[in-house]
Amino acid sequence: MEPNAWLTEAVAKVSDNPASIVRLFAAAGRHHRPADQARKRLLLALPPEAVPHWADDLYRHGDAAEKLAVLEALPELPLGAEAVPLLHDALRTNDTRLIAAAVGPYARHLDQHAWRHAVLKCVFVGVPLEKVDNLDQRADRELAAMVSALRAEREAAGRRLPDDAHRLLERIP
Structure with missing residues (x-):
């Protein structure tokens, strides 16, 4: 057929x-x-x-x-927000395709706390931050503090944050 x-x-x-x-x-x-x-x-x-x-x-x-x-x-x-548990499940995986999809437009239904952790997961596993829908509008000081802490941890281990995470830190007041 x-x-x-x-x-x-x-x-x-x-x-x-x-x-x-x-x-x-x-x-x-x-x-x-x-x-x-x-x-x-x-x-x-x-x-x-x-x-x-x-x-x-x-x-x-x-x-x-x-x-x-x-x-x-x-x-x-x-x-509405009925499918948010699916996002939480995808964000618990290490499948970068699922993580990237979970931070797309439907992530508007994630509360701010869960959303920040989703962004941090992206940085941690290497999902480009361009995949995060509405990043500039939702990024706040608490997210900056979380990413800064991850940067310090990585630098102490002799590793770097991805460039897009550095750019994110520069954009957050």
Whole structure:
């Protein structure tokens, strides 16, 4: 079946029967490239009331690529802050793709404390700070103190902070 035909049919199935997303979400990688775009279209096809349940279920039971697709789709889904626990889970990993997705636009739902720790995690594992949505608007003195402490720790160990972390410190008053 033609990839576009598969996706068109899969979107229609999900619209009619939300539970069908489980099988189709997993199959997207075999039938459509890029798979993440197909998975996003499947999530967007869900009826709004089904989105919180299925986004959570697909993330929790998915492989890394499926988790990434859910995280990347969050800002476009009809959700409030219901999916914040998925961000917390992604930020506990060392998968830089998941961490980068977790600090994207949906991270506006993270409280300031959790957001600061997410930024620090980015610095620690090497996720470029350009991936952090709204960084200049949310960065504050407490974040600067945290990054400065990490800089001191790294310098004591003979290591450097990434250049973008130094630039962040220069921008925070």
